Amino acid sequence: MAFIEVDHVKKIYGMKFNRSTAIDNISFVIDPGEFVGIMGPSGAGKTTLLNIMSTIDKPTFGHIKIDNQDVTQYDEKKLSEFRRQKLGFIFQDFNLLNSLTIRENIILPLALDKLNVATIEEKLANIATVLNLNTILERFPNEVSIGQQQRAAVARAIITEPKMLFADEPTGSLDSKAATELLQYLTDVNEKQKMTLMMVTHDAFTASYCKRIIFIKDGHVFAEIRRDGQRKDFFQKIIDMQAAIGGGEQ
Template sequence: MDILDVRKVKKIYTTRFGGNKVTALTDVNFSVEEGEYVAIMGESGAGKTTLLNILASLDKPTSGEVVLDGKDMVTIKEKEIAAFRRDNLGFVFQDFNLLDTFSIKDNIFLPLVLAGKHYDEMYRKLQPIANKLGIEDILAKYPYEISGGQKQRAAVARALITNPKILLADEPTGALDSKASGQLLKIFKEVNKSGQTILMVTHSIRAASHAGRVLFIKDGEVFHQLYRGNATNDELYQKISDTLTLISAGGDKDE
């Protein structure tokens, strides 16, 4: 069952000075099934960030539809967007976006506090997530007291605590060393196995090789996609690398 449908999405920006029009997305079409783990890749300027902002309901397309669990996000009124985003989407960012004046526990609780949840409910939700992510011993600490890997695991906990329909990750391993990256990717795999739908934008071939499907964006549209099938991470890594080489060499779009 498709939980996300992106149909004929186009995005044109008008530059602030001169009024020139810049087309960031030309015609993006794809769907994501419930429980899928999808990575989105492409060269800088291909439209990945624009697409992610639209999927996160932080921006609206010039035309097209973005349907999440039967609801067209494009038609949601501005005053309802924040609540819709909080109730349906989880976010993991490259730079963690943790508040330094909040403890790790309070950072994780923040979306539930904004949703008006009771403290006892928040604690019930926190415990199993903290156990799964191995952060029980840092909940009373502050972001400046912990490592980058621990910060990212805390950010994942904050994203998961609302039980989102889709977890959106923007370069989640970008600020991590190789060890912390490996730990995070292992966590993503386990979270996905439990049924969580994940959509990750990344430049990292290693990160993308952990996904079940990889979409490649070029010139504002989906250029190609790879399915894992029975491939190992190493085999998928090689396929992704070959595809990125084809894209950079100006290969033709797959039909």
Template sequence: MESILKIENIEKYYGNKTNLTKAIDNISFEVQRGEFVAIMGASGSGKTTLLNCISTIDKVTSGHIRVAGEDITKLKGNKLNKFRREELGFIFQDFNLLDTLTAYENIALALSIQNVSASTIEKRIKQVANQLDIEKVLNKYPYQMSGGQKQRVASARALVTSPKLILGDEPTGALDSKSAKMLLERFEALNKELKATILMVTHDAFSASYASRVIFIKDGKIFNEVIRGDSSRKVFFNKIIDVVTILGGELNDAL
């Protein structure tokens, strides 16, 4: 299998010599093409810092992060911006849609920046809108949509450029349970049918149970991982809860 994401001995420090915090402590792992991987951990465990480093929002102190063979820790300036724009797709908890643009225009923006032709933009948007069941809201503005619809539009914006890696930062965090379940089912379908490679940080065991593998972070290190394999989602959910229990504390505290 092809490795889409390769994390090699990364460390991340914050602060100065008198007050130094090690947020990531020598983490290494890989994500293969077509995998759906969730990252879980307690608040302050380092999972968000890890995602920020992978998404190029933050920089590692040492180590390497390779996406589709490209060492992103060495990219700077326009090369970094181009890579972020063309190879990574972002799905945020708070949607990050532009209120003055329709759903169609929000999705199209990602392609317009890449100078894609109008006819190709229309074709790609129709395709991704069908996959995420948002055809009926393409001409609506964000204030006219439900939270679930907005998150699916945000997901379409991330997918429409066909990125090598899709990064989700608590993508279901602002959704009600019904909308969250619908979005996760779409993610699962996109992963299985289109072989989309997804890395999702989540505090929620239910959300993580839709992934094919879950990596647990504790105190900046990889604590454990569980692989779904042929297990049902319910069985996998129970495996996730077992690790959470080992991590200690109440479920809501640990996640």
């Protein structure tokens, strides 16, 4: 059974004579444990689609089912609870709170869920070790590097052990070394924890870590490719598709 079902989703902005269709009748599914990328030219609707699928925004028409629940029918209170229980988010600008330490930023979702201190500390210790964050836990976001901020954002996203992780241009602010380390970690999370991942990116190298890429253009699904061999071969397929679709620039 599919973990996510996108069913004839359409998103229209504006009113009457000033209407713009960002997503136009898109349908596809994501199976449990998949690592799926969304690519397309600037203005194709990539981030709009991610926002709708991750319950940050609502479609004008159509339905989104996650774990067999139609989240498009939920009110904001129920959506908020659903997000905390099942979804994780990694944003390009990290969204860390500058007034909180790295430790406090990471454990914030657990504190909101009112977990006991011992459980929070155990989860923090595990994630901080895996992501090499132990030496910066008491620092503030503006006191650490961009790569460390991104790793902290990843830790916050997955400390709740979500079933689904959404990432919007997660390597956009990172140098090549930090980007590769992050992508390898996301691959490990996907393969070892069977966490389902969906990532929006314009970068072919980043996308090559996915197992499937859905390309969209002008709000429609343009094409889809799957990785069935080496990552470098998949990278070339992505480059070729970007050329066919008209570029993958942001």
